[in-house]
Amino acid sequence: MGKQLHEKKRHRANNAGGVPVDSYQSALALANIMYELMPKSSGKQTEAITELNVHHIYFLYLWLTGHLSEINHSFELPDLILVSGSEDCAPHRLRRIRESGISWVEYALPYNKGKKTVHLWQPMPDAMNAIFSYWLTNHSHDLRMNLSQKKYFFWKSKVRKLRTPDDLRCQFVLRKDIFYRYFELMASGDPYLPFPAQQLFAVKKIHHHSALSYQRMTSDQIRYEVFSAQNRYLGRLMSEINRQEMKPYCDVRLPSTQSLKSILSAMEARPPYLKKEGAIVSFNFEMTEGARTYIPMEPIYIGSTRTIENAQLSCFFDHLRQQLKLQPEKSASPEALRAYYNARTYELALLFVLLTGARPTHHISIEREMCFGLQRALIRDKGRYRLINLPIYLQQAIQAYQALQARVINTLRPHDTSKMHILWYLIDEDNKARPLIAKSLRLFMHEQWQRCFTTKSGSPVNTVVPYQLRHSFAQHALMVTRPRLARQQIDLLMGHSELGEHLGNDYHFKPCDKKLLDHLNHWPSRLHLSPIEQSIFQKEDDL
Helix, strand or coil: CHHHHHHHHHHHHHCCCCCCCCHHHHHHHHHHHHHHHCCEECCEECCCCCECCHHHHHHHHHHHHCCCCCCCCHHHCCCCEECCCCCCCCCCEEEEEEECCEEEEEEEEEEEECCEEEEEEEECCHHHHHHHHHHHHHCCCCCCCCHHHHHHHHHHHHHCCCCCCHHHCCCCCCCHHHHHCHHHHHHHCCCCCCHHHHHHHCCCCCCCHHHHHHCEEEHHHHHHHHHHHHHHHHHHHHHHHCCCCCHHHHEEECCCCCCEEECCCCCCCCCHHHCCCCCCCCEEEEEECCEEEEEECCCCEEECCCCCCHHHHHHHHHHHHHHCCEECCCCCCHHHHHHHHHHHHHHHHHHHHHHHCCCCCCCCCCEHHHEECCCEEEEEECCEEEEEECCHHHHHHHHHHHHHHHHHHHHHCCECHHHCCECCCEECCCCEEECCCHHHHHHHHHHHHHHHHHHHHCCCCCCCCCHHHHHHHHHHHHHCCCCCCCHHHHHHHHCCCCCCCCCCCHHHCHHHHHHHHHHHHHHHHHHCCCCCCCCEECCCCCC
16 A cells, blocks of 8 residues: 555656756756866866857757767767758758847757657757857857867766866755756646647656647747747756856856857847747748748648647537527427437537547546536546536536436437436437447537538548547647646646546645636637527427
8 A cells, every 4th residue: 555655646746747957056067067168277277267169069059959968978979060041950950040130040859750750940049049159150160079079078078077166065066967957857847838849858758648649739839839948947047157156157258259158148139030929930041033031931730630620610510509409399200309309419429528528438428426516527537537627618508408308208208217327318219218329429420520511612521530529629728828728737637647646636726726617618619619598499390
């Protein structure tokens, strides 16, 4: 029992976002690295502040990209190459983009797209752009380190134990291997960094690996998230390295002007393409009639391919609502009433999956004893129960359905209804109540989807399945900004949990509970779903 309790506690801690790496200890580690990279003669420092050199550039690049912790030999150190804006992106390439008189450096960042790796341009964070811009302007043809420089850099940064300067001793300094993973550790504990962007920080293990299968972002959106996250992580260190005791070790002298510059320094302004919210476009450079032209590159999609667009969802559910708007008249045949009732059952089941994110292959209806005032319910996903909130729109849909269900029971008097412990169920041709199954729901959605979109387009459309509604639910939770949900809250809504996380105390914290309820209640209005009204009787049987 003790081991199991420890395992539960560990899972909850990993899912809590985590404590960020201490900024002061990280700044001390950075000061130690800068001190170690200072040229020394006979083990003594030759001058108080060193000139900016190629070792500083390589350290910042390898630290930012996460390669520094992976290098085990000097010959594994890459060669940086400066290319023009018209050349393709490739590993360890740098380029400069100039817009509105502001120059910005971009580097190659690998994206995993299926079984292949694609390199795309990523802008340098604010704190590093000034140093890289200066170095590339004055050393565009000598970016590579020779063999002796690589051996020296590897010895100083990887092999040799860091020597703390006398002024900074007697303070706890972050371990070198942890500092080299600073961006990875910060990204793994960042609650608002989406999983597709988190992968680019070389995070080795994602707590809920299934979450990656439900989220989709464009490369422009990921580029913005990575850029914003890097600025947040470096912003924590900038105020620390300007302390009086650290500043001499974190300042470098620019060779051409002999002026001092902090190794991390904020830019006064950004080019226009970095000021847009939500996405950063990548450009391809072309020369047309002697003029420089930046052409936006087409973004690629990373992540789930099963999400249904909101416009299609709105059209589909509006199609169902129009089909089922009128009930059969009171004198209609039992077959017509049963067909209408079953169609309303399928519609409610699809709404349930869309608005709660429940797995349609595990739980399609709600047990009566597990539903609490139509506000919350316990559903069984993958062999264990989890608590879900029911949005107001779904509550109204269930109430309208129950009114129809009462009429059907009084009229048809189907068998075995007393044995049905679920809120919605079907009635077969033998007038027996039977539970809804995933296969029949899938067939209904396929038929209605084809009828809806084939009529409008005149040609067959792609096949969809109810599970794609769950993907759409997850995508909305990822992209919504008001209120913006943390990764842990999205996992909670999706039912992604490890041992010790399910049926926890998430709903005991009222602000968190209210935030999730507001999100769920906003989802139907985002889809422009038709208001729930009591169906009226039709004059003719249109079914």
